[in-house]
Amino acid sequence: MDSGKINQIHNNIDRVIHEPVRLAILKILSLAKEVDFKFLLTTLGLTKGNLATHINKLEATKLITVKKEFRGKIPHTSYSITNKGREQFQEYWKNMQELAPE
C-alpha cells in the first residue's frame, strides 16, 4: 500500500482470464505445452461452439497460440500457452491472492 486510492483491488482482475472456463484452459495449457481441441472438449465438457469462442478470446489477447494442421486429410488443431500468457496468468493469481482469505 502506498498512497492515493488504494484497495480497489478488484480493478486489477483481468476479466479475460477470470472466466472459469478460460482459467481451466490456461491451467491445462500451463501444464501440458500442447493440447488439442478434442482433448479440451471432452475434458472440460463444453459444446464445440462454446469452446471455440473461449479459444478465440484467448488467442485474440495473445495468451495462447493456435496450430492448425492436417493429419492425412483430417484437420487437427492444437493450442499452446504463450510466454505472455504464462506471465499474465501468474500476474492474475498474484492479484487474486490479495482477495483471498488469509
Added chain:
Amino acid sequence: MDSGKINQIHNNIDRVIHEPVRLAILKILSLAKEVDFKFLLTTLGLTKGNLATHINKLEATKLITVKKEFRGKIPHTSYSITNKGREQFQEYWKNMQELAPE
C-alpha cells in the same frame, strides 16, 4: 482424481462469489466483522447503486447480513459476513486453488 467425468473444475466456481467486487467485499468483511456502507463505497470506489446491487446479491444468498439503524435521525447501514458466508468463501478458494498454477 477418482472416476467418471473429472476436470470440470470450472463448474464448481460459485458465480456469486466469483465477481471481483464481491470478492473484495467478502475479503473486507472477513477481516472486519462490521463495516458500513460509506466505508465500502469509498474504499471500493463504486457508485452507490452498484454497491447496493452487489450487497443485495450477497444478502439474498445469505453470505452477509445487513443491519439498518438510525443514528439520531440519520440512517446508518452496516454489514457482516455470516458463518455460511465464511464457509462458502473458504470453499470457493479451495476450488479456485485447483485452477491456480503450481
Added chain:
DNA sequence: CATAATAGGTTTGTAGTAGAAACTAGTTTT
C-alpha cells in the same frame, strides 16, 4: 429561507458476454 450536501438506497437503460443450438464443410466409416 432556499439550496446544497449527506445517507442510502431503487429504477432504468445500456453494453457486454456466456452458452446452447443450428448450420457449414470436408472426410470417413457403415
Added chain:
DNA sequence: AAAACTAGTTTCTACTACAAACCTATTATG
C-alpha cells in the same frame, strides 16, 4: 446413401455489471 467425425462459425437468448437518474429524508450553509 447415410451417419458420424473434425473443427469450427453464426445466430439467438438470457443474464449481468455498471452508470446515471431519480427518490426520500435530514442536516448543514450562504
